[in-house]
Amino acid sequence: MKIYTKTGDKGSTSLVGGERTNKYDLRVWAYGSIDEANSSIGLARACMEDENLKGKLLKIQKTLFEVAAELASLGTKNYRSRIEEEDVVFLEDTIDELDRMRPVQNGFIVPGGTVESAHLDVARTDVRRAERYISELRNHYEVNDSLQKYVNRLSDAIYAVARYFDYKDILKKTEEKLTSLNSGEKIDCRGNPQKNLLTNTVLNRETAEYIAGKCIEKSYDIGVPMVICIVDFDGNVILLERMDNSLLISLKVAFKKAYTAAALKSPTGELYKALLPGGEFYGLNNDENIITFAGGFPLKIDGHIVGAIGVSGGTVDEDTSVSKYGVEVFEEVVKYGIKR
Missing domain, CATH: 3.30.450.150 (Haem-degrading domain)
Incomplete structure (x- = not known):
């Protein structure tokens, strides 16, 4: 089966179930933004060594496929809710776990502290954009409350993971500096036994x-x-x-x-x-x-x-x-x- 179908050559695309709609449909904008976020999360995950967080992000990515599918079925006969409260709880537990592992941060954080956090910050802005589209979709469709809560909480979870990597990087650099200071200032008995x-x-x-x-x-x-x-x-x-x-x-x-x-x-x-x-x-x-x-x-x-x-x-x-x-x-x- 070929990757290209030519069915979208005139600016339309298929929703879940096969119904056609324009590519500028608000639903397409919403699940397209979710797709962008998923890709950025995957890029960040590929740069990580922390197996625990890689596992959490992979779970989030799989859930995002369900988010996109639910958005792509809004208003169709194939619609069904896919995101549940337990998905929201998973994000909240992740946020709480990471918050306990780093000091409280106040003020704005400039993105780009590490490769991982930089990719995650891109994903976070993609999620925020998707959330804005979903909020507008509520004016036209009946949107699952758990889905909107999940997307809202997701940007916070991604932010928490990104800041954790920034914190770990700062801690590593500081420890290296302290080690350097210690080795540089310690008096060496072999070099100067009298001192x-x-x-x-x-x-x-x-x-x-x-x-x-x-x-x-x-x-x-x-x-x-x-x-x-x-x-x-x-x-x-x-x-x-x-x-x-x-x-x-x-x-x-x-x-x-x-x-x-x-x-x-x-x-x-x-x-x-x-x-x-x-x-x-x-x-x-x-x-x-x-x-x-x-x-x-x-x-x-x-x-x-x-x-x-x-x-x-x-x-x-x-x-x-x-x-x-x-x-x-x-x-x-x-x-x-x-x-x-």
């Missing part, structure tokens, strides 16, 4: 206790009980000191401040914009140990980060004041040793 010995000698339990003691004195001066946490280069706790009557939650917050300052090589109070959508470290705020409250500072020797300090318990200014003082104490220890 590595200095690091281990200076930032140890004794030094951490000395710094914390000075920070506690500072906290008494301002009249606020604090929690002081000092971590090593890898974010492991060297010391976690809690003053009497300090807030219980400050135990977690102080550690997170120190960990974040060590992991991202920056004072925590300067990281807020970098963790927003489009920022250098966007996506890492999904890590429960990352925090952007001020009060965390890296500890450095000759420009190399060897650890960090985090302070919590007071206002932003109070936490910052005590943690900065801790940095100053550490720098004095590096230069002159612990003052007895």
Whole structure:
């Protein structure tokens, strides 16, 4: 059987059941847009490695054949509803699943973050166009409510999948950058054993206790009980000191401040914009140990980060004041040793 039939040479086409209509029929525009969306979804799926999402998109593509068939039978004796509420529920479950896997995004997203999301964004606009045609079809035909709900929900589902791929890409690039920073700044004992010995000698339990003691004195001066946490280069706790009557939650917050300052090589109070959508470290705020409250500072020797300090318990200014003082104490220890 030949692919071409010549029956459409004069601008007509067949609906489901064989009835002929013009190719500019609103029904043709509607199911034609669904066909375009299906093709774009297929292109995106062909670029993916995530088997779970590939499976979900394949299911959506098969359902779109049913959507198109239902649209192509509107107003004919062969019409029957094909889309049901369970199809809508599948899309809603997919959206909810993906929303739990990525941080909340506010504002408009510029398409083109990844190959997969770019193709999906094209599909999303095709679906939106189909939805507009379907809304107009309701003025002329009795359209299945579940079909209209499905198409409306479909654009949201495609958007959720696209943003998930953007998020995964940003997370991957950020992790690569952090790995590069870590390998670039870590002091190599083979290259300079004396410097590595200095690091281990200076930032140890004794030094951490000395710094914390000075920070506690500072906290008494301002009249606020604090929690002081000092971590090593890898974010492991060297010391976690809690003053009497300090807030219980400050135990977690102080550690997170120190960990974040060590992991991202920056004072925590300067990281807020970098963790927003489009920022250098966007996506890492999904890590429960990352925090952007001020009060965390890296500890450095000759420009190399060897650890960090985090302070919590007071206002932003109070936490910052005590943690900065801790940095100053550490720098004095590096230069002159612990003052007895």
